[in-house]
Amino acid sequence: MSDTRKDELAENLGKIKARVATAATQSGRKVEEITLVVVTKTFPVSDAQLLYELGERNFGENRNEEGSAKKELVGPDVMWHFQGQIQSKKIRHIAQWANVVHSLDSVDHARKFAEMPQAKDLKFFVQVNLEPSRVDRGGVSVAGLPDFLEEVAGLNSIDVIGLMTVAPLDIAPREAFQEVAEAKNLVQKNYPSITQLSIGMSGDFEEAIACGATHIRIGSSILGSRPPQA
Numbered sequence: 001m002s003d004t005r006k007d008e009l010a011e012n013l014g015k016i017k018a019r020v021a022t023a024a025t026q027s028g029r030k031v032e033e034i035t036l037v038v039v040t041k042t043f044p045v046s047d048a049q050l051l052y053e054l055g056e057r058n059f060g061e062n063r064n065e066e067g068s069a070k071k072e073l074v075g076p077d078v079m080w081h082f083q084g085q086i087q088s089k090k091i092r093h094i095a096q097w098a099n100v101v102h103s104l105d106s107v108d109h110a111r112k113f114a115e116m117p118q119a120k121d122l123k124f125f126v127q128v129n130l131e132p133s134r135v136d137r138g139g140v141s142v143a144g145l146p147d148f149l150e151e152v153a154g155l156n157s158i159d160v161i162g163l164m165t166v167a168p169l170d171i172a173p174r175e176a177f178q179e180v181a182e183a184k185n186l187v188q189k190n191y192p193s194i195t196q197l198s199i200g201m202s203g204d205f206e207e208a209i210a211c212g213a214t215h216i217r218i219g220s221s222i223l224g225s226r227p228p229q230a
């Protein structure tokens with residue numbers, strides 16, 4: 001059984017990597033510039049272990065409990081990416097297992113992370129919300145980025161390395177990613193360490209690569225479809 005699952009994961013992974021390579025070549029980019037974060041959320045730890053055996057070292061999780069449990073059971077040389085909505089009371093826990101946080105969108109949360117001894121080893125992406133009318137989606141508006149970054153820059157243990165977004169359903173992905181890429185180029189003038197773009201999921205990672213993605217977060221096209229999340 002687990003051999004079959006491993007074959008399936010290997011095949012899906014191979015297909016995605018071939019598409020990543022093609023997309024990179026087509027935009028004149030090097031495939032090594034692009035980190036594939038395999039989003040293992042909702043899938044069992046056995047899948048993460050198989051993916052580890054297949055050579056994957058970057059895993060994405062949306063929930064603290066699940067990420068923390070998986071970290072214990074997968075190899076030590078893994079980068080764990082937290083990309084879900086941050087709850088204030090979970091920050092202390094997230095800092096124990098995550099290496100990269102993709103969804104920072106509150107100065108208050110940044111302050112709480114800064115109080116943690118692990119803060120200096122964490123890397124952060126600021127999540128950008130391209131639909132300011134929909135605050136429920138989380139993220140800082142493009143217009144709000146300068147003020148947000150200025151406040152976070154005052155916390156010297158918080159290392160913001162890039163911007164992250166999820167393309168809204170009603171905007172063409174390329175347009176959305178272009179907007180975030182431009183926002184990144186703009187803020188990079190004041191914050192030279194902001195160089196990374198976490199954009200692109202199963203349905204739109206090729207457009208994301210064309211727009212400069214350095215991190216793509218891919219779940220369903222490697223692991224299969226997930227039950228709808230509560």
Ligand SMILES: *Cc1c(COP(=O)(O)O)cnc(C)c1O
Pocket residue numbers: 039041062083084166201202203217218219220221
């Ligand atoms: C679930 C999730 C992904 C992966 O989505 P797929 O469409 O399954 O590739 C990527 N990013 C975030 C923020 C997610 O919540």
